[in-house]
Amino acid sequence: MPADASFGMSYWMRGTDSPGRPALAEDLTTDVVVIGGGIVGVCTAYELVRAGREVVLLEAGRIGGGVSGHTTGKLTALHGLTYARLRDTHGTLAAARYARAQQEAMEHVVRLCDEIGIDAELERAPAYTYVTDARRADEVRSEAAAALEAGLDVAYVTESGLPFPVAAAVRLDDQLLFHPRRFLLGLAEDLVARGGSVHEHTRVTELRELTECRLTTETGHTVHARDVVVATHFPLTVHSSLLTRLTVRRELVVAAPVPTALAPHGMYLTPEDDTRSVRTAPYDKGHRLLIVTGEAFEPGTDHTGERLERLTGWARRAFPEFGGAPTTYRWAAQDVRSADHLPYVGHEHPDTQHVFVATGFGGWGMSNGVMAGRLLAAHVTGAPRPDWTELFDPRRTLPLREYPDVVRAQASVARHYLVARPPRCTHMGCELGFNELEDAWECPCHGSRFAASDGRVLQGPATRPLEGVTGAAPHSPRS
Template sequence: MTQNVQVSDSYWLQTAPGGAPRPALAEDLDVDVAVIGAGVAGLSAAWELTRAGRSVAVLEAGRVAAGVTGYTSAKLTVLHTLVYDRLRRTRGPEGARLYARSQSEAIEHAAGIVAELGIDCDWETRDAYTYVRDPGGVDELRAEAAAAEEAGLPASFVTETGLPFPVAGAVKVTGQAQFHPVKYLLALAADLEARGGRIFEGTTVQGLDEGEPCRVRTEAGATVTARDVVVATHYPIFDRALLFARLSPRRELVVAGTVEADRDVDGMYITPEENTRSVRTAPLADAGRRLLVVTGEHFTPGTGDTRERFARLAAWADEHFPGVERTHAWA
């Protein structure tokens, strides 16, 4: 990878099956539930509701899965860097167990949907690792591994990984997953529509009246009347709880390129060191190669030079995975 980073669309959006845009909502509509936002949260909720027999309308300002979900690193894991030891200390062992159970059941449920619908979304079972290279972080990882195991997860402390460089230690959790999020959501959307649900793209919501029933108003002047409304936008567009005062935007950068299949890192990795570094691979049509996905450089949008951050991330990838031909870079 060279450090002259040319930003592209995400790999997930570029390689998802195409299709004509769905029409915008042009007239008033009555449904049981209106869902605002067609990312992984909104479409998952809408699919479950449609499956339960509710009439559902999904309103999306852009296109399905083309927001935050289309730019994710696409890992499904209960291991979120360092969380279980902190939960055990602040919420008690039962709090940590409940968190672990909720995350595990979510992954199992997604795997069940993939199997039920026969979704071709590059689903792979992989082990997840949180690692450190600094020996000073080992005690914290040992505590994290013990807390995660106590919470009921298949977790352990290890010193060997599939990374091409040594680590001082890592928390390993087996049986996690990675997938192609846009292929997954497009299949979910198609099944939702086959069950009678409706999806409207290019439909910006501007107002919500929380009555009985609720009324959702769009920029084009249409009104959706619904008993219930699910707001599944990345940022809460109706800020009844003044969340804007507590929310802080965060962005991370991604560089990706092809690597020989025998150089696969055989897992999903993240470290809190070096301003975060996350590594995974994804399958490619060429069975002899895989896509290496490197994420990091988290920052608050509007602070610092994004080009410099991309250059640092690309340089890190160059150093640790020499010879990889970069094909994508996104935020």
Template structure:
């Protein structure tokens, strides 16, 4: 359960923050959005501190499929139907992010294995062809090098596909570790293992950390994937999903030489990457599901089976999972943290396309802080609200949260169920009226923590493949000992003393 990107790009590490600090900008989060913003701000002459709860580029960014593309499945026909200007702005800004990575990597001499490849959204069902044709027209009208095709280099026939030229794929950690090295050489301070727990906005702002150190900053960027401070109630306008990834070696002659995605079969995404000796790495993503849904091992088996069926000479060496936030209008939230914010900014809701959106967020946030606002900043402003368009998806999202909040409490078993719990398994049970998340380790010992997520109180579920507790409402993830692995929660699950009778 370690991604290829993490496995192939070790990093020396940075110290935790242990004393108070004053800077121009505090960036919370060391993924692609946070590091991109920190790089742009450092290059603009600001003093910057990056505060990462774990390790740089090791969370969502370290578990991506790493497609760097403006081709985001079927989105341009929908955006053009709202307003052609919105579609053009989206295409222009996303393609600018692709080109910005290429320019920056060349400028800094970062070998991030960047390769130019076309991106495809395909379908095998003939019933999807007209949608693909409409998407190709809309993407071309928005300014992308898009066309409808019926032939690809995939090892199976397709009914049709939208092909967009001039896209890219890269090694995200190698790129971001190169950025980190360049920005520290210019004076940026980077701190790992430094979890932020509080933010007091003002002039200046004050950021407090789990260890007690305080960062005073004129401006603050919250780039924690899902915002740990949600003063604009953005959680009501986002849904969280997880997807699984398998990767392995592939003979170069089997390389489909492009980046592919379809919504069919519960999503299938395919790309390759270079390996030493002329070999290729095949990366296959899919099996979208809600955190805490369980039976993740079965989902991995289905994804591996699909990979083996279509790429029989691939040899799987890695598997991991990614997590995404989807907004109710399909556009990311990048801008002021809330309507009254003057010096706090947020980047979230990348909808499965975090590479281009993360780089774009860095450009937009840097411009907002320095006063050099980008022309498409308004398109991504979190303060936007379209009640007519967003009412139904917002209602569905909140109905799902409400259902989990109530039904998961009622579904908790009782302490007697522990007798059926086998080694490696986990479950939620009620003990003396308290809901406990209980795991039996491989030696047969039982370990328990509170089952109530410390973010907003939903009941967590067990992920048997990754051995984690996950919140189905907003995507917080916890280790078996209750420690926070992924926000928006910032506090661990409370340990519970449980004696098995």
């Protein structure tokens, strides 16, 4: 594959051309509309079609072209330092249910790939959460104990497959690496073969729930349905109470081919250095693609170029062979975090019966996305639901210890409404900041992104483009 040092499209997107699906060109009535063609949307639509429902999936861009196509593609039940926090905040039983939900989602992907015949480059590999600072070893030891108590067959170790020493690590064997977009394209193809409808380049601009749900698209076409699944991270409705319980972050990714003999086996994550995540993927004969993620930041803040240099520098110091070739791929991923570090999957708010959401995956959207697809399908069809259903219910009450974080997050959001200078997001009027690395205006409140060249929406929840804004304004980035 040719080297390409430009910033933008991910490795997963460049290597998976598809003929595409037609945009919606007429009004429709159906059983269920799924909004969003990422891992949640496609998995939900697929499960519903298999359950006999008539389903229409609407995607603003391309299938797998949003967040799902810009992840690192790790399917694992080991989610950083999650289990100690879950145990302390929600209890041992909740941690065990969370672990089981992730494990079952991972094995469901294996079954689907086998049944449908999807070549998603599945590879079994160990997952590690590690630290190099011995002063943080107790955090890792506590995580290992909590994960073991939650039912995961983890081990506390002081060695790994990394080319540098670690002070402590949690290891979980038999996890999965995969190609997320190949998986989604294969699932979408089978979905259509089973009678489902998929429409790309179809942005939904309005959703109303009355006696039935009515959706309006950017071109003016409407779709009526009994049930709607919103798989777009942030809800489309600005009145949703979820808006106050979600925060958004972007993260940078660099990738380069390294000799197969020197490529680390497994997937690795450390909370140190503003997070560093490492995995490899099949590349060509004699090489694997080393993928390194980190440098999380609030959308619209400045110094993104410096952050990219820091991440690339870390990759070259940690893996000297990484510096032997120009960076082949560089991109960014975006994700949404919930106030209590658990996803929201279920009814959007207490008053709705037919609008469902899935969001707040906190960087672990691959396993949680598959879990959400199965759970949402059960909600819609009335099928028996697993015992972790209430754990992920968007209508749940937050633990008291999480309220200070919610207050701080909303105070941060509020300050973006108080400034007097433009431009402002077309979603809810939040002040935008300029990301010079990606040449985009970005909303720190809810993650909407707009092209600097013409103001078009690159990423929602905004549905209307910026008007009269081209390029970057002087001193527009924020620290």
